[in-house]
Amino acid sequence: MNLPVFAVVGRPNKGKSSIVATLARDDSVAIESRAGSTRETRAFPMRVDGETLYTLVDTPGIQRARAVLEWLQAHGTDAASRPATVRAFVEAHQGEAKFRDECELLRPIIEGAGIIYVVDGSVPFGADYEAEMEILRWTGRPSLALINPIDNEDFAEEWRAGLGQYFRTVRLFNAQRAEVTKQLELLELFGHLDEQWRASLQRAVEILRAERSRQHREAALLIAEWIAAALEFQVSQRVPEGLPLGPVQKTLYARFRQELQARERRCRRQVEEVYHYHRLQRQEVDLDLEAEELFNIEQWYLWGLDRRALAMVAASAGAVVGGGTGVVLDTVTAGLTGGLGTLVSGAFGAASGGVAALRYADEIAQLRVKGIPSGGKLLSVGPSRNPNFPFVLLGRALLHQQRLCTRTHADRSALQLDAPLMGEVEDRDRRQLARWFAALRLPRKAGEARHALADWILARSEGR
């Protein structure tokens, strides 16, 4: 089958490699601020489930267009023979150092690739670009031009007019930030330019749409599973008769915290894999159980969870549970280990007058001490009963997922995860979430709640 191949061409440092990375969804494509870093032509196939849908070819920058065009004009006879003249140029200059880059970038085109010509919309158009556009026209291959607004769009209109003389199709396309819908539009556009690729590209677009939905679904399930697991997470340790409990309490709480953090990181890596990010750098802050997020009333406001809302949420969750007392209202932080307990009372004492607020705060992870028949004690920390805990986990997971969905594989900046948690959860949704979180804590209802939560997360990611 004749699969579409696109050669991405243009001057050095215009975002060619970035467009290849974005359209091939490949974060291994080399992108550098140094001009002339791409010296070889390299093909990057776009594969879904092992099937190649189309191929992007990254090429070195055009630099000696005028000399090439002079050669072509001296050797070309008529318009019909122009593509053959371009081929003759490549054959005649094969291996010559002077035209090395030009031969490299023309080769895939004379072998049948379509052309994506890239310019920078933040610098002015100039007549000296005309030689290279003319060469591309000589190849006779289907083509379109993309204006990449590297710093801004200041000269986009000027470019549009200039490019319009050489290309039937000109689009503004941000190499590093183009949304998925924009990427798919571009593929469809190319299908219209070349009849023989129309069917393949239409199919590619359908497969990519389906893949996107599958990715959102998998990510939603991973996040729901992580939150469900976090809500039942517990660590315990035996302490032989006669040994002091204090030191064990401390290490046990540290373990609880570290393992939760590790699980959250694991969930994030899995979600990144789902969206095909394999070498992301991140700017992230680990889940901190003593942190503001959980104990700071400001953060609750961020979620719309002021104390009254939280009490309501807890009460409605209690109704679902059917236990009368609900999940949180009656418990006090009695069981907390010293350090954490002090911290909680400190934070809330200062913020809102002590015990009343503590009642809503609940403990993050209750410490339990049980006698065991063989002698000694069993100490356990968790699971967390704090009503705010799953909201914080969800907020962090949604932020991470949203950042992944709105970036491209050309963006090499660190993933910014130290932003505030997302705030826009509607009142109704918040109450619904609280009910699912309560149900997640009940073995009989957990499965159903996990699915409901995953569906809710999925609905939020649609359209991204």
Ligand SMILES: Nc1nc2c(ncn2[C@@H]2O[C@H](COP(=O)(O)OP(=O)(O)O)[C@@H](O)[C@H]2O)c(=O)[nH]1
């Ligand atoms: N801000 C911004 N920078 C870009 C964009 N496209 C490319 N760059 C940067 O420009 C430089 C060259 O990009 P690259 O894709 O390697 O260009 P190439 O030489 O044409 O392949 C890199 O530092 C990119 O990060 C863009 O759309 N926005």
Ligand SMILES: [Mg+2]
């Ligand atoms: Mg490059």
